[in-house]
Amino acid sequence: MRTPLACLLAAALLAPVRSGAQEPAFATPAPEDELEEPDFDEEDDPAIVDEDEAEPAEAGPVEEPTDEAEPPPAALSPSKGSPAPDEAEPAPADGIHVELGLGMSFSLDGYYRARYLHVGDFNQLRPMGWKHRKLDYFVQRLRLEPALAYKDLVKLEMWIHALDNVVWGDNAGLSSVGLFAGNPSSTNQEGDDVPSIALPAVWVEINVVLGVLRAGRMPSDWGLGLLTDGGGGFDDDFGWNDVMSISDRVMFATMPVAIAQTIAKSDADPFPLYLVVAYDKLVTDDTAIGGARIPYLSNWLGTYEDDVDSFTAALAYGGEDLNWLGASDSLGAGFYYVQRWQNATNSRIHIYDWYLKLHLGPAFAEYEHYLLKGHSQAIPLLPSATDDPDDWLRERAEADISAWIARVGIDVWKMRFKLEAGYASGDATATDEKFEVRPANPNVRIGLVLFPLVLAERTRGGWADQEGMWSGGGLYNAWFFMQTVRYEPLDGLEIILAFLQAWRDEADGAVISSFADGKFLGFETDLAVKYHFHEGHAHIGVEGGVLHAGDALKGPGFNTPDNTWTVQVWTAFTP
Numbered sequence: 001m002r003t004p005l006a007c008l009l010a011a012a013l014l015a016p017v018r019s020g021a022q023e024p025a026f027a028t029p030a031p032e033d034e035l036e037e038p039d040f041d042e043e044d045d046p047a048i049v050d051e052d053e054a055e056p057a058e059a060g061p062v063e064e065p066t067d068e069a070e071p072p073p074a075a076l077s078p079s080k081g082s083p084a085p086d087e088a089e090p091a092p093a094d095g096i097h098v099e100l101g102l103g104m105s106f107s108l109d110g111y112y113r114a115r116y117l118h119v120g121d122f123n124q125l126r127p128m129g130w131k132h133r134k135l136d137y138f139v140q141r142l143r144l145e146p147a148l149a150y151k152d153l154v155k156l157e158m159w160i161h162a163l164d165n166v167v168w169g170d171n172a173g174l175s176s177v178g179l180f181a182g183n184p185s186s187t188n189q190e191g192d193d194v195p196s197i198a199l200p201a202v203w204v205e206i207n208v209v210l211g212v213l214r215a216g217r218m219p220s221d222w223g224l225g226l227l228t229d230g231g232g233g234f235d236d237d238f239g240w241n242d243v244m245s246i247s248d249r250v251m252f253a254t255m256p257v258a259i260a261q262t263i264a265k266s267d268a269d270p271f272p273l274y275l276v277v278a279y280d281k282l283v284t285d286d287t288a289i290g291g292a293r294i295p296y297l298s299n300w301l302g303t304y305e306d307d308v309d310s311f312t313a314a315l316a317y318g319g320e321d322l323n324w325l326g327a328s329d330s331l332g333a334g335f336y337y338v339q340r341w342q343n344a345t346n347s348r349i350h351i352y353d354w355y356l357k358l359h360l361g362p363a364f365a366e367y368e369h370y371l372l373k374g375h376s377q378a379i380p381l382l383p384s385a386t387d388d389p390d391d392w393l394r395e396r397a398e399a400d401i402s403a404w405i406a407r408v409g410i411d412v413w414k415m416r417f418k419l420e421a422g423y424a425s426g427d428a429t430a431t432d433e434k435f436e437v438r439p440a441n442p443n444v445r446i447g448l449v450l451f452p453l454v455l456a457e458r459t460r461g462g463w464a465d466q467e468g469m470w471s472g473g474g475l476y477n478a479w480f481f482m483q484t485v486r487y488e489p490l491d492g493l494e495i496i497l498a499f500l501q502a503w504r505d506e507a508d509g510a511v512i513s514s515f516a517d518g519k520f521l522g523f524e525t526d527l528a529v530k531y532h533f534h535e536g537h538a539h540i541g542v543e544g545g546v547l548h549a550g551d552a553l554k555g556p557g558f559n560t561p562d563n564t565w566t567v568q569v570w571t572a573f574t575p
Helices: 004-014 256-263 450-463
Strands: 096-101 104-126 129-150 154-167 197-207 211-219 246-254 273-283 308-319 330-342 347-360 363-376 397-412 415-424 478-490 493-504 520-533 538-549 563-573
Touching: 104 450, 256 273, 273 330, 450 478, 450 493, 450 520, 450 538, 450 563
Parallel strands: none
Antiparallel strands: 096 104, 104 129, 104 563, 129 154, 154 197, 197 211, 211 246, 246 273, 273 308, 308 330, 330 347, 347 363, 363 397, 397 415, 415 478, 478 493, 493 520, 520 538, 538 563
């Protein structure tokens, strides 16, 4: 068992969000996505308003108004995609809803998807060093989202995953001779065997008159998804959301101004300001015996200094139908603060995140920025704080991590033009007392090649067993600028063309060679053609991209190819 002291920094500092079916590198009890702040899941948080959509997110409950105050709507968080309600991405299908009688109802949503990937001249770390290879495989996922509700007062929701990011075929050696393989295995893209069926999240939502109370293991989402994102969906220009931000959490959300309006018997519309507080229990464990807990004999459920706890407070505004320049004008903004602590490792982590989403006539703008500050003696990259090499208490490090992403664009006729830029801090020496690098959430998809493939592999090879440092495809140690054009010649048909340029922030020696010339990571061109038909239930797409590597990706020992390319074909069904 991995020690919970590492969990704090894996969850709060290092680890990118990964699928719940995969165990994080630094933390056994706490999912890596725990660093995911408030659980304002655009689709799943009960307490908040989606600044981008006129209707509540499908996963959140529609709360029943009361005489005292209007409880918060289904979701506070806006969607990660472009903010315009008339977004080119077709609206998802409505799912299944059945009235059972006596006030009870049942709903079912979700999707099945499968994707084929072919990648050429891909640089992989092999036993003999970095080699050019081809990737050729299929991957899939089935997600079911059943919910049982009593009127609009109580709702039980869950996520059921089957074959979660499992690669087609027998890849676990179930058959001794591959040529005669029969039944396929449940092996994911990391080469790990995963359960065929898993229950990554289940939670209850209760209307408590003045707001919404939510408790259980639940998805977490906020802003543009740069730091925390529930995963799933098809809202990206390229690729899919693969990972989930899941937390064991108790959360309360309310509308303080609307409550005051109700008390004052105001005739004005409820003011869309939302206040949310949440408590997460990340670790309850005993690592005093070196991390090897013996169930029932080690009193591991007792109160120990190595428990990891987290408190979150957030404030968000979601104004829609503002009619400044058009009927669909909207403004969404939010700020949250998270404090995370573990006494045994002298760890105190503070996270600050804010976002803005504006839709004004045909134009839109989005922005999210987070800062991660604090200190800890739980970073595995650092040496032991004592002379004992097996001591799990590390030397103290100060965390100073930041990332941001900004988008602006305009819808003209059947076209959308979008400019996008972003940054994630790097660390030239990740093993010193100042820690400055953490991958952004990989569900913020940036192209098809550089970040999702090349740097994801570079971080796996460069950081070896320090899995929390793997980017997972997210923005990592880089600046980027991207230009995207989307065209809809027919209803349901999308053609998307994008150009990406990126530069490294720091040469860390492990991922970016200290001897490489310049800072330019490369130039990438991506193209996607997608078709959504049968009333939004069926989806198919073809996507491709080519990366011309810059000097910063080269350097002694990396054997970097001049060009890496991919072609990907996918299909999906949504109820």
